[in-house]
Amino acid sequence: MQDLLATLATWHGYAKLRLHTDSTVASLRVVTVNLGHLLRRFSMETANEFSTVALPSEEAVAARKYTNALTRAAKAKEAPPAPPESGKQKRFNMNTAKLNFLGDYVDSIPQFGTTDSYSTQVVSVCTRRGYRAHYTETKTVGRVRALPSQAVLQTDQQESLRRTSGPTRSPPASSERHGASRK
Numbered sequence: 001m002q003d004l005l006a007t008l009a010t011w012h013g014y015a016k017l018r019l020h021t022d023s024t025v026a027s028l029r030v031v032t033v034n035l036g037h038l039l040r041r042f043s044m045e046t047a048n049e050f051s052t053v054a055l056p057s058e059e060a061v062a063a064r065k066y067t068n069a070l071t072r073a074a075k076a077k078e079a080p081p082a083p084p085e086s087g088k089q090k091r092f093n094m095n096t097a098k099l100n101f102l103g104d105y106v107d108s109i110p111q112f113g114t115t116d117s118y119s120t121q122v123v124s125v126c127t128r129r130g131y132r133a134h135y136t137e138t139k140t141v142g143r144v145r146a147l148p149s150q151a152v153l154q155t156d157q158q159e160s161l162r163r164t165s166g167p168t169r170s171p172p173a174s175s176e177r178h179g180a181s182r183k
Contacts, residue, residue: 001046004038011035011102018116020109029106036102039094047092054088062088 014028054062062084069081 001042004035004042007031007035007038015105016115018114020114025106025109028109032102032106039099043092043094052090052092054090059084059086059088 011028011031014024014031017024020028066081066084073080
């Protein structure tokens with residue numbers, strides 16, 4: 001158990017570095033493989049020794065879903081669903097997307113850079129600024145639907161970042177950053 005916790009802390013430390021070199025990416029790859037082995041061992045040996053149950057918030061969600069299902073069944077004149085179990089046993093699940101994609105995280109760093117260098121903010125800026133409404137209202141007869149150009153979106157994103165963040169730092173030297181042109 002302590003090996004797993006130490007390896008998780010090491011993996012997290014490597015994964016959240018803001019500047020990676022070839023050696024840190026190689027080390028992260030080794031730690032990721034080790035983490036996978038330890039998680040599988042934990043799943044097979046240790047996880048079954050603990051009796052875990054659903055959290056109260058999870059039970060509340062199940063109760064709300066059950067209530068909604070009862071309402072839908074009554075309207076459709078169908079048989080009501082079975083009520084959710086209280087104190088339902090929960091087991092450690094290795095089959096989650098988060099654990100499945102751990103190995104891909106290492107390969108994404110040289111390709112796209114660290115996770116602090118990109119975001120989904122352009123999408124959220126579009127949603128907040130009403131571009132979605134613009135998209136649906138644009139005339140589309142005989143032509144492609146028009147969204148604001150990438151330059152407009154990028155300008156809006158930079159403006160939003162300037163308002164929310166403090167003073168800017170200079171970026172690291174391009175020779176030290178992954179994703180920079182290679183010789």
